[in-house]
Structures are given as C-alpha cells and as structure tokens.
Amino acid sequence: MLRIDVSERPRWKTLAHELGFHFHTIDGEPYWKEDAYYQFTLEQVERDIEAPTEELHEMCLELVDRVCHSNALMQRLALPEFMWDTIHDSWKAGQPHLYGRMDFAYDGSGPAKLLELNYDTPTSLYEAGFFQWVWLEQAIEQGLIVRHADQYNSIQERLIAALAHIGQRLPEATLHFACIKDNLEERATVHYLQDMAVQAGLKAPFIHMEEIGCRADCDYFVDLDDRPIKALFKLYPWEVMADDAFGEAVPQHTTHWFEPPWKAILSNKGILPLLWEHFEGHPNLLPAFFEEKTPTPLAPGWVRKPFFSREGSNVELMTPAGEREAVDGPYIDSPWIRQAYHPMPRFGARHALIGSWVVGDRACGMGVREDVGRITKDSSCFVPHAIV
Amino acid sequence: MSTPDNTPHLPRRKRSARLSLAMMGASAFGLSACGQPEQTTDVSFDSPRSYQSVDECVAANVYTQSACEDAYASSLEQVPRYTSIEQCEAEHGEGACVAPTEEQAQMATGGSGGSWFMPALMGYMVGNMMSRTSRGATSQGLYQEPVYRNRQNQGNWNAATNQASQRISQRQQTMRNQATQNRQATSQRSGFGSRSSARGGWGS
Numbered sequence: 001m002l003r004i005d006v007s008e009r010p011r012w013k014t015l016a017h018e019l020g021f022h023f024h025t026i027d028g029e030p031y032w033k034e035d036a037y038y039q040f041t042l043e044q045v046e047r048d049i050e051a052p053t054e055e056l057h058e059m060c061l062e063l064v065d066r067v068c069h070s071n072a073l074m075q076r077l078a079l080p081e082f083m084w085d086t087i088h089d090s091w092k093a094g095q096p097h098l099y100g101r102m103d104f105a106y107d108g109s110g111p112a113k114l115l116e117l118n119y120d121t122p123t124s125l126y127e128a129g130f131f132q133w134v135w136l137e138q139a140i141e142q143g144l145i146v147r148h149a150d151q152y153n154s155i156q157e158r159l160i161a162a163l164a165h166i167g168q169r170l171p172e173a174t175l176h177f178a179c180i181k182d183n184l185e186e187r188a189t190v191h192y193l194q195d196m197a198v199q200a201g202l203k204a205p206f207i208h209m210e211e212i213g214c215r216a217d218c219d220y221f222v223d224l225d226d227r228p229i230k231a232l233f234k235l236y237p238w239e240v241m242a243d244d245a246f247g248e249a250v251p252q253h254t255t256h257w258f259e260p261p262w263k264a265i266l267s268n269k270g271i272l273p274l275l276w277e278h279f280e281g282h283p284n285l286l287p288a289f290f291e292e293k294t295p296t297p298l299a300p301g302w303v304r305k306p307f308f309s310r311e312g313s314n315v316e317l318m319t320p321a322g323e324r325e326a327v328d329g330p331y332i333d334s335p336w337i338r339q340a341y342h343p344m345p346r347f348g349a350r351h352a353l354i355g356s357w358v359v360g361d362r363a364c365g366m367g368v369r370e371d372v373g374r375i376t377k378d379s380s381c382f383v384p385h386a387i388v
Numbered sequence: 389m390s391t392p393d394n395t396p397h398l399p400r401r402k403r404s405a406r407l408s409l410a411m412m413g414a415s416a417f418g419l420s421a422c423g424q425p426e427q428t429t430d431v432s433f434d435s436p437r438s439y440q441s442v443d444e445c446v447a448a449n450v451y452t453q454s455a456c457e458d459a460y461a462s463s464l465e466q467v468p469r470y471t472s473i474e475q476c477e478a479e480h481g482e483g484a485c486v487a488p489t490e491e492q493a494q495m496a497t498g499g500s501g502g503s504w505f506m507p508a509l510m511g512y513m514v515g516n517m518m519s520r521t522s523r524g525a526t527s528q529g530l531y532q533e534p535v536y537r538n539r540q541n542q543g544n545w546n547a548a549t550n551q552a553s554q555r556i557s558q559r560q561q562t563m564r565n566q567a568t569q570n571r572q573a574t575s576q577r578s579g580f581g582s583r584s585s586a587r588g589g590w591g592s
Contacts, residue, residue, distance in 0.1 A: 020412035045402060058479070123591030133407055151403040180581045183589040191412055198410045209581030215574070226575055236581065236590050246579030267592075310592040378589075387402055 001108030002039045003347035003383075007144050009034065009135070020192070021131050023185045031381060032127060034135055037145070038352065038368045038385040040108070045152045045366075045387055048112050052284045053102055053356045053363035056114060056275075059282075060266055061361075063274055064091060067265045076290070077270040078307055078335055080242045086251045087261045095260035096166055096360075098233070099125070099159065103376070104284075104354040107345030111283040112354065114275075115342070116305070120259050120267030121237050123185065124355060124382060126192040128367030129155035132384045139386075150387040152366050156196065158359035163193075164200035165360070170256070171230045174203040176223065179235040181208045186235050193233060209236050214246050219254045221246070231256040238264035239308045239334075269305050269337050291336040298324075301341045307334040311378035317341055319374075327375050344374065353380070464492055469504040480507040 009015070012034065016024045024032040040049075067073040068091045074084050100119035106112035133153050139145040167173045177194050179186040190206065197204035205223070212229065213222040220228035232255055234241070241247055242264075250261075265271060272288040279285060291304070298304050303317040313329025319341060344351040350370040357365045371380035439445040445456035470476035476485035486508045493504075 019409065042402070062481075118592040121591050130407060130409070133403060136403070150401050153403045156407050157404040180588075180590065186589045186591050188412075189591060195410050195412045199408070210578050212580050213575035213577050214579055215576075222575055237592075240583060240590060241580060244580050244582065246576075249579070310590065378591075 001044060001106070001345065001352075003036050003350075003352070004039050005036050006034070006139065009138050009142060009144070012135075015134075016131070019131065019134070020188060021126065023188060026185070026379065029379060031379070032131065033370075033381045033383050036383060037139075038383060039388050040152070040385060042150070042387050044108055048106060048108075049104065049354060049356050049366055050152065050363045052104075052112055053358060054361075056102060056284055057100075057358050057361065057363070059275060059279055060117065060119070060271065063271065063278060064262055064265050066278075067274070068092070068262065073274070077265060077268050077274075079264055079268070080247075082248050082251060083238075083242055083261065083264065087264055090257075090260040091262040095256065095262070096162075096169075097259050097263055098162055098166070098359065100259075100263075100266070100358045102356045102358070104356055105342045105344045106354050112356075113286050113342045114272075114284050115286070115339075115353070116269060117266050117271060118355075120263045121235050121310075122355075122357075123189045123235070124367055124369070125155070125189055125357075127382045128355065128357060128365060129153065129159065130192065132367060132382075135384045136386060145386060146388060148388070151385060152387060153364075155357050155359060155365035158362060158364040159193070159196040160200045162360040163197045163202060166258075167197070167200055167202040170202070172203065173201065174205070174230065175258070176205050176207055176229045176232045177235075178207050178209050178212065178232055181210055190233070190235050207232075209234065212246070214249055214253075219252075221253055221255045229255055231258070233258040237267060237308070237310075239268070268307050269309070270307050270335070272305075272339055273337055286342055287340040289338050291338055295336070298338075303339045303341050304336055305339060306331040306336050309334075312375040313377075315375050317374060319343075325374050327373075327377060351376075352383075464488075467506045469506050471504060473505045476505040476507065484508060 013024065016022075016032070021032070024030070067077065068088045071084065074081075074087070079087065097119075099122065100117065101122040101124075102117055103115045104112040105115055133151065133156070136145070136149060136151045136153075140147055140149060163175070167175065175197055177190045177197070179190045194204040194206060207223055207229070211224055212232075213224070213226060215222055215226065218226075218228060220230055221232070223229055234257065238259075238261065241250065259267075270290065272286075273290050275282075276285055276288045280287075298316060298318045300318050300322045301320040303315065306314045309315065309329060309331040312327045314327065314331040316324070316326040318324050344353055346352075347370070349372050351372070351374055352368055352370045353376045355367045355369060356363060357367070366385065368383050368385050369376050369380040370383055371377060439448065439456070442453075442456050442460045445460070446453050468479070470479070470485070473485050473487075477483070484507050485505045487503070487505055
C-alpha cells in the first residue's frame with residue numbers, strides 16, 4: 001500500500017459537475033482529491049480486504065440471527081422494545097438488504113482491523129462506485145497511470161444486479177427513495193441509487209423524509225399524493241426513525257424498508273463487543289467491550305465510541321503514548337463501547353482509512369478516506385485507489 | 389466477475405468493464421473501458437430477472453433455453469465448492485449445503501460431474517446486457533450471478549410480500565367502501581426527519 005503522487009485530470013471539476021458530483025468541494029475544502037492515489041497489490045486487495053470482508057459479513061449475519069432470538073441482546077444493544085418484533089420478523093422473513101460498508105485500519109501488511117460497520121446509511125457510495133472508476137479509466141486513457149492498472153470496484157454493477165433482484169419482488173417494481181431536506185451530499189447519494197434502480201428496471205420516485213405521510217386508514221406510509229409507499233429506501237438511520245414522531249407507527253405499517261429493520265442491529269456500535277465476545281481473537285477484530293455503568297477514565301491504547309454516532313462524532317481516543325484526540329458531537333444519550341486502539345497507516349501528515357463495500361452478500365469494492373486527524377470525519381478527503 | 393469481458397486476452401480484472409449513468413448529471417453518460425478510447429459506449433441492462441431453476445427461466449419465455457442454461461451454468465460455477473459437507477456447513481450454516489444434482493455437476497464442470505458440496509442455490513439472475521457504441525455497433529451479452537446466499541431458516545420474502553399484498557388488497561377494498569363515506573381522512577406529515585443531526589445529515 002503506497003500513496004503515489006499523480007497529475008490531476010485537466011478539467012475534472014467540469015466533468016464532476018456534468019456527472020452530478022457537486023460536492024467534490026465542501027465548504028471551500030477539497031473533498032475529492034486526485035493529486036495522489038493509493039496503490040495496492042492484487043494480493044493485498046483479495047487476501048487482506050475482499051476475503052475478510054466476506055467473512056466478517058457472514059459473522060455479522062450470524063450475530064443478527066442470535067440477537068433476533070434474544071430479548072436480552074436486543075436490550076443490550078439499546079434497541080427500542082416496540083421495534084423488537086419488527087426487527088425479528090424482518091429477519092425471519094428474509095427481507096433482503098442492499099448494501100453496507102466496513103471501515104478498516106490497514107497498512108498493507110498483516111490483517112486489516114475492523115474499526116466499525118456502516119450498515120444502515122453508508123455514504124461515499126457515488127465517489128467509490130462511480131467517480132473513482134471514471135478517474136481510473138481516464139487516468140489510463142490520458143497516460144497518467146500505467147495501462148495495466150486496475151481497481152477493486154464492481155460496486156455499481158453489483159448495485160444494479162441487487163436492485164434488479166429486489167425489484168422483481170416489489171409490487172409494481174417500484175422502490176421509493178428518501179433522505180432529509182437540504183443536504184446536497186445525501187441527496188446526491190440517493191440520486192445515484194435512484195439511477196442504479198432505473199438501470200435495473202425499477203421505478204424510483206423520490207420523496208423527502210419530512211414529506212412522508214401517515215394516515216389512520218392506510219397500512220402503508222403515503223407519498224405527497226396520499227398514494228401508498230410500498231417499499232422505501234431511506235438514507236436515514238433506524239435509531240433516529242424510532243425516536244421520531246412516526247417511529248412507533250412503523251410496526252403497524254406494511255411498508256418495506258431498505259435497509260430492512262434488522263440492519264438496526266448492525267448499525268449499532270454495540271455489535272463490536274458482541275463480535276468480540278463471539279469470535280474473540282479473530283485476526284480482523286479488535287478487542288471491544290461494553291462500557292461499565294460507572295466508566296473508568298479512558299486508558300492509553302483505547303477508543304471510546306457511542307452506540308449511535310455518525311462520521312466520527314463523539315469519538316474519543318487515547319494513543320498508547322497517551323495522546324488524546326476527540327471529536328465533539330451530539331450523540332451523548334446512548335451507551336458507549338471501548339475498543340482497543342489500532343493505528344491507521346500514516347502517509348506524510350495523513351491517516352488513511354479503507355472503506356470496504358458489501359452489496360447484497362458480496363464484497364465488491366473499496367474507497368480510501370484520509371484525514372490529518374486519527375478520527376475519520378465527514379470532512380475527510382476521498383482519494384482514489386488503483387491496483388498495480 | 390460475472391459480466392462477460394470482451395477483452396479476453398487481458399488478465400482477470402477487479403473492476404467492471406463498463407458503467408453508465410441513466411439520469412444523473414447533464415446527460416446520460418457512458419464510458420467504456422480502456423482499449424476503445426475513441427468511442428463512447430452506453431450500456432443498458434435490459435430488465436434482468438431472477439429464476440429458481442432453468443425450467444422456470446425457460447417457462448418465463450424471455451430467454452432461449454440455451455441462454456437460460458448458459459446463465460445457470462455460469463452461476464453454478466460461481467458457487468463455492470467444498471470437498472465435504474462439514475466444511476461447507478462450517479461456512480454456510482447447518483443444513484444450508486447440498487450435493488449438486490447430476491445435472492448441476494455436469495453444468496458446472498462441463499464434465500461427468502464429481503463429488504463436492506455447495507450452499508444450496510436460491511436462484512439466479514439472467515439479464516440481457518445491451519451496449520450501443522457511438523459508432524452504431526450493438527452487442528449483447530448475457531450476464532448472470534447468484535445475488536444472495538442461501539440462508540437457513542429464512543422465510544420466503546417473496547411469498548411473504550405476496551401474502552401481505554393480498555391481505556392489503558382485501559383491506560383496501562373495505563377502505564374504498566369506507567372512503568366514499570369519509571373522504572376527509574387526512575395525512576399527517578413531518579413525522580420523520582424533524583430532528584437535526586450533528587452536520588445536517590445522516591449518512592455515515
């Protein structure tokens with residue numbers, strides 16, 4: 001694993017705008033960067049990222065099954081009691097999921113270490129699945145990178161296949177897509193998924209989360225014309241939905257959700273101590289524990305994360321040398337976990353994090369994010385990768 | 389991977405050969421892999437379908453028998469094989485594995501079969517991939533793959549959906565009758581998404 005400097009494609013920003021990538025720069029700071037790429041060998045990708053991702057995915061689904069059959073574990077994960085049956089039923093009915101991303105600390109040698117799962121509302125999908133792919137094709141074409149360079153990336157192809165598979169089982173082959181208002185990046189991610197759905201032969205109407213309606217006389221949530229929403233992809237987390245005004249109405253409605261309710265188990269950082277409990281010593285896992293009710297101060301070599309948190313918020317870490325780093329945030333209500341600290345590789349001043357994608361049940365690609373800090377945040381840059 | 393690669397002299401690739409966007413951006417965008425830099429390729433996946441068996445595929449009358457068989461054989465080739473049922477079950481769960489039927493063995497190996505075990509195939513997908521290049525050339529290829537692994541104790545989601553929709557349609561009939569009397573039923577909104585997040589979004 002190397003970080004290689006490379007020339008940018010001339011006019012890539014124009015291309016980005018033409019292709020709907022309007023958030024390549026966020027608040028004046030670059031988000032997409034192509035003045036460098038991360039280089040991997042095929043063996044590193046297949047042995048150290050792809051294979052462990054599939055294995056961990058299977059382990060996670062095994063745990064979903066355990067949690068679904070145990071009220072004690074549901075409770076331990078702080079899942080609201082009114083959702084337990086819905087979560088259990090969605091799993092038992094075999095409701096399919098669409099996608100997820102695992103974040104790994106990996107420096108090119110030794111086992112990649114799972115830092116966390118983003119299995120409910122993962123983003124950076126368009127960048128990883130599409131724009132990164134276009135970058136490589138054009139970089140080859142323009143002679144910026146060797147012709148035999150490759151990339152671990154069939155994300156988009158897999159998304160289309162999975163959506164086609166799902167679409168045939170949905171009434172009228174229709175899947176609604178939703179995210180909240182006024183977030184450019186999330187709207188773009190959902191727009192991309194709508195694009196995939198259309199290419200897979202589905203009808204893919206959009207609605208904002210805030211616009212979704214609830215009627216006393218309808219078994220489904222409804223759209224703005226009061227027509228039933230039979231299936232909905234939501235870029236909106238289960239734990240927040242459950243707390244919303246319509247949350248307790250979810251179990252009474254027949255609307256099919258993507259991700260399905262059982263994903264609430266895996267988007268919860270409490271899954272990390274459960275993984276460690278059941279697969280202790282697995283080379284891709286870091287020791288992780290539920291925090292005690294009266295927590296001790298964070299010891300060197302440990303990281304503290306809330307059950308529910310996004311983009312690094314409220315994460316606190318203490319390096320073995322005792323350097324403390326923390327990101328503020330609003331997620332203070334949920335319980336916490338402690339996870340052993342594992343350094344991310346450093347290239348110059350930047351720490352790199354691997355996001356490994358699962359679509360359907362298959363590992364199918366990755367993206368690299370980098371940050372000057374040790375905690376990856378929403379502002380961390382996306383840098384393309386190549387296999388050489 | 390599953391998509392036929394039209395450049396067989398190149399080594400196996402970890403990335404898709406072609407991608408396109410249907411609706412994002414200024415216009416539909418299609419780009420072909422290197423080797424054909426002077427033309428653009430727009431790829432459409434023509435309503436891929438999934439089938440439980442070759443018979444079901446043939447009966448659907450969308451693809452020819454040989455297309456159904458080819459796709460099935462290719463899907464079978466992608467299913468992992470194990471020398472013992474114990475090994476297979478260790479990976480895929482108890483009861484999730486089967487020995488291939490003689491027909492499956494033949495399709496997967498092209499030979500007279502062999503003895504191995506594999507996770508039971510839940511179904512497979514067949515799609516027609518059409519590519520149109522800017523030079524007017526059109527090519528077609530079938531693509532196929534197993535999408536989800538078979539899982540033990542899982543319900544038939546498809547059937548569950550059907551059941552639910554039958555139940556719903558009955559109820560909706562009742563609802564319609566009621567609706568004539570009560571057209572004033574109103575929808576509540578803003579029940580989702582009213583809380584603000586740390587950075588105005590919920591992706592991760």
